[in-house]
Amino acid sequence: MESRSHAGVVESTLPKHQLLDERGAVTEDDLLSPYTQDITVDDLQHLYRSMTKARRVDEEGTSLQRQGQLVLWVPLKGQEAAQIGSTWPTRPTDRLYPSYREHAVAFERGVEPSELMRYFRGHTAGGWDPEKHNLNLYTVVLGSQAPHAVGYAMGTALDRKAAEDAGTPLETEPEAVVAYFGDGASTEGEVHESMVFAASYDAPVLFFIQNNQWAISVPFATQSRVPLATRAAGYGFEGLRVDGNDILAVVAATRYALAKIRRGEGPVLIEAETYRMGAHTTADDPTKYRKREEEDQWGLLDPIERLKEHLRTAHGVADSFFETVAQENDDLARRMRADVLAMTPPEFVDRFEHVYAEPHALVAAERAEYLEYQAGFEDASDVHGTAAEGVGA
Amino acid sequence: MSRLTIAKAITAGLARAMDEDPKVMLMGEDIGSLGGVYRVTEGLKARFGAHRVLDSPLGEAGIVGTAVGLAQRGYRPVCEIQFDGFVFPAFNQITTQVAKLHARSEGRMKMPMTIRIPYGGVIGSVEHHSESPEALFAHTAGLRIITPSNANDAYWMEQQAIACDDPVIIFEPKRRYWLKGEVDESAPPGDPFSASVIREGRDATIVAWGPLVPVALAAANAAAEDGRSVEVVDLRSISPIDIDTITASVRKTGRLVIAHEAPTFGGIGGEIAARVTEQAFYSLEAPVLRVGAFHLPYPPAAVEEHYVPDLDRVLDALDRTFAY
Structure with missing residues (x-):
């Protein structure tokens, strides 16, 4: 059956919040404007740096993949405002649960680009220390991380209750948890269950949806008749629609949501309406399913260009700033490339180490069998499985 | 020492685990x-509070999925899946997340979760209430699977599963919930991931687990009347399998019958048969025989006794192995 080819079949009364218009000029929003009053030019320049850094790394990722140095790359181009705008307002104590395109989230949380590249070079299924960055690992089965975020959020509330019951209430501000997923994953049943659980247990969690309009080749209209933010009402909590290419609106909406969540009035859902300007992954070919005109139209809404224009016109930031940032990003990309090329390939035998946390007879026996088999070869360097060259099998 | 049903032994085991560790919490539908x-779980909510015994919304993926997050936060969640056939909405969480997070995180993220699943048939119920899906989980690395057959094991295995830093699925033999036995609260019966020789014999070995252990014992008793000495091994752990205990028994008896409620095809019996053949080939006097259910969906209750192996089917297999 042919699905609808355009969104908005059912008109939504939910307003789409915006604080920077398409030309980078400030617009007023009754709900969200108060949440940006303290943002300084330094802050905006930080946001610009973070967004452009993510885009530069993204370009380098595609390039490395094309040169056979990564097994896959997942471009984020176009979603920088949604990602940086939602991460920057969080506190280090707020746990974040990404899907697998949230590179800008990871960088903003201090993950080194080369650490993340270990994943895409086929060297690890993880890549960073989740506790160090308070950032869960990428989750590839879509939507599966949503209940994890809710459970973690439930745990933070249980911790506070236990402390209160013990007569030693925590003096720190309540933590919030952010679950990232997209318009495609919003269809997954686990996302629905997550929202039910979050509502039932008042979990301090923000469901942050990046609606990038495409689930690989399937348009948003096939996932939903209505903006996803409207679904929150069905679960009994607030949903906000924001212009996801407007960094200020995303920051403000996230601040608003986190404050509400910390007051114990969560959960909250934010739908950031944005666009995946590139391919789904380096294995994808968007020319097969979407029109160039659509890409061009969204190209005019580029979130980085919008912030750049705002910095120039509203704050008089000079060209030298943008040139310096571009140079820094190029240097970073160069260092990252060098790090990627210098990576030591993993040893297959190490895969036996962490299947279980406690000793396991079968894994131990199979590891020994593998090593014995390997030892039967005269020249171990000829053996498959040691990933002696390239990115491995 | 107490004399308890398996169900009450589990209740007592859960309560003791909750007493000893405030991070232990129970989640599930109607618990x-x-x-x-x-x-x-009767009485546990009243005793430990609604925040430690969660009456969850009706969603198995939600139960197991939120338990992942709770485990990441430092809790030791114990999830109850109401019936064996209802676990599949959570199959994704169990196999793609619970089983893999420790490996994915290169050992940084432990997943100390227990998933309790009442399983097995012959309870006279409707579809999806009588299945034995252990093989579907055993195929996934990262999970541990155990199943008690008596009250003492039930009491201790719950606590051992909860204390384990790996995810453990406990398949509870629901038709034996009312089977009474002695529980020795003073000390655990040893490694939960090991098999146990529960009846010694010389002429043949029966390996069984969970609800079929009493059937295997009855078969051994019946065979004794015919002058056959049959050893019975309670597998106890389905993943990992304690193959050494089984092969030691087979080296002694030379004959092996494996009995389980799950369908024979693709079942755990095949894995045991293959390993015994590899490791004790020259000790075998007969092919390893399996007694299991047919390659059919679990049938309606009126005819389920034809589907699940019973005493006669196990005795028939013993006759066949002795005929070689």
């Missing part, structure tokens, strides 16, 4: 006020 559809 709080009702005490679970089998009353296994």
Whole structure:
């Protein structure tokens, strides 16, 4: 059956919040404007740096993949405002649960680009220390991380209750948890269950949806008749629609949501309406399913260009700033490339180490069998499985 | 020492684990006020509070999925899946997340979760209430799977599963929930991931687990009347399998019958048969025989006794192995 080819079949009364218009000029929003009053030019320049850094790394990722140095790359181009705008307002104590395109989230949380590249070079299924960055690992089965975020959020509330019951209430501000997923994953049943659980247990969690309009080749209209933010009402909590290419609106909406969540009035859902300007992954070919005109139209809404224009016109930031940032990003990309090329390939035998946390007879026996088999070869360097060259099998 | 049913032994084991570790919490459908559809968690909500015994919304993926997050936060969640056939909405979480997070995180993220699943048939119920899906989980690395057959094991295995830093699925033999036995609260019976020779014999070995252990014992008793000495091994752990205990028995008896409620095809019996053949080939006097269910969906209750192996089917297999 042919699905609808355009969104908005059912008109939504939910307003789409915006604080920077398409030309980078400030617009007023009754709900969200108060949440940006303290943002300084330094802050905006930080946001610009973070967004452009993510885009530069993204370009380098595609390039490395094309040169056979990564097994896959997942471009984020176009979603920088949604990602940086939602991460920057969080506190280090707020746990974040990404899907697998949230590179800008990871960088903003201090993950080194080369650490993340270990994943895409086929060297690890993880890549960073989740506790160090308070950032869960990428989750590839879509939507599966949503209940994890809710459970973690439930745990933070249980911790506070236990402390209160013990007569030693925590003096720190309540933590919030952010679950990232997209318009495609919003269809997954686990996302629905997550929202039910979050509502039932008042979990301090923000469901942050990046609606990038495409689930690989399937348009948003096939996932939903209505903006996803409207679904929150069905679960009994607030949903906000924001212009996801407007960094200020995303920051403000996230601040608003986190404050509400910390007051114990969560959960909250934010739908950031944005666009995946590139391919789904380096294995994808968007020319097969979407029109160039659509890409061009969204190209005019580029979130980085919008912030750049705002910095120039509203704050008089000079060209030298943008040139310096571009140079820094190029240097970073160069260092990252060098790090990627210098990576030591993993040893297959190490895969036996962490299947279980406690000793396991079968894994131990199979590891020994593998090593014995390997030892039967005269020249171990000829053996498959040691990933002696390239990115491995 | 106490004389308890398996169900009450589980209740006592859960309560002791909750007493000893404030991070242990229970989650599941109807487990709080009702005490679970089998009353296994009866009284625990009143004793430990609604925040430690969660009457969850009706969503198995939600139960297991939120338990992942709770485990990441430092809790030791114990999830109850109401019936074996209802676990599949959570199959994704169990196999793609619970089983893999420790490996994915290169050992940084432990997943100390217990998933309790009442399993098995011959309870006279409707579709999806009588299945034995252990093989579907055993195929996934990262999970541990155990199944008690008596009250003492039930009491201790719950606690051992909860204390384990790996995810453990406990398949509870629901038709034996009311089987009474002695529980020795003073010390655990040893490694939960090991098999146990529960009846010694010389002429043949039966390996069984969970609800079929009493059937295997009855078969050994019946065979004794015919002058056959049959050893019975309670597998106890389905993943990992304690193959050494089984092969030691087979080296002694030379004959092996494996009995399980799950369908024979693709079942755990095949894995045991293959390993015994590899490791004790020259000790075998007969092919390893399997007794299991047919390659059919679990049938309606009126005819289920033809589907699940019973005493006669096990005795028939013993006759066949002795005929070689």
